Amino acid sequence: MDINTAWEELRTRVASCRKCKLCETRKNTVLGEGPIENCRCVIIGEAPGEEEDESGRPFVGKAGQLLTNILEKGGGIPRSSLYIMNVLKCRPPENRDPTVRETLACNEFLEAQLALLHPDIVVTMGNVPTKWLLKTSQGITKLRGEFTDWMGIKVFPMFHPSYLLRNESNAVGSPKYLTWQDIMKLKAKLDTLAKLDTRS
Ligand code: SF4
Numbered sequence: 001m002d003i004n005t006a007w008e009e010l011r012t013r014v015a016s017c018r019k020c021k022l023c024e025t026r027k028n029t030v031l032g033e034g035p036i037e038n039c040r041c042v043i044i045g046e047a048p049g050e051e052e053d054e055s056g057r058p059f060v061g062k063a064g065q066l067l068t069n070i071l072e073k074g075g076g077i078p079r080s081s082l083y084i085m086n087v088l089k090c091r092p093p094e095n096r097d098p099t100v101r102e103t104l105a106c107n108e109f110l111e112a113q114l115a116l117l118h119p120d121i122v123v124t125m126g127n128v129p130t131k132w133l134l135k136t137s138q139g140i141t142k143l144r145g146e147f148t149d150w151m152g153i154k155v156f157p158m159f160h161p162s163y164l165l166r167n168e169s170n171a172v173g174s175p176k177y178l179t180w181q182d183i184m185k186l187k188a189k190l191d192t193l194a195k196l197d198t199r200s
Contacts, residue, residue: 003116007036010112014089020105022090028056032085032113039083040193041186042119043067044110045160046128047088049095058084063161067125070161075183077190083117085110087129103132114153120193122153123186126160145182147189154189158182 001009014029030048043059051061059067067084071077088098088106098106114122124130127140133155134148143157159175159182167175 020102025093026090027053029089030058032058034083039117041121042083043123044129045086045125047086048091053091066161070183074180075187122155124157130157
């Protein structure tokens, strides 16, 4: 089966999924968006918020706009060159943290996406995806800005844009300041991988 067919099958399964209670309150499932062929880098957030639930698209609210700015203005990385998704495909009510039960229920879809995309790099945004993938109790402040090998993929944790919206300072050492450092580091790694060009 080719990747496009497999992806559409996955989309259909997610759209009709009722494996956890979030199906009762969602308006739309949010599988993600971006290139699925030759996808070098994936961004994983936590879960859809209100705007994402309304639109069925990932990172389209204020945090999503900030993510686009960080990628494109900070790193010179076109948002459209990355696949963007979340750990959960349905919105938790009031944007509360996902429960372990919900995350476990949704994990098969996350794993299927990563297996089909087989990216070189996964950028985890914030604590939830970082801790879930790396199975660590260490927080994002400790882990951000470093590449960690996980199942043959390089995981690169960064602060979640919604956290940056609550921490406006650009002072040296602030979360925003550190994020500008991180995005340049990510860009340098992507450039190195592009030069090696292991995919073509
Ligand atoms: S969050 Fe995931 S497991 Fe729960 S209903 Fe939505 S798609 Fe299914």
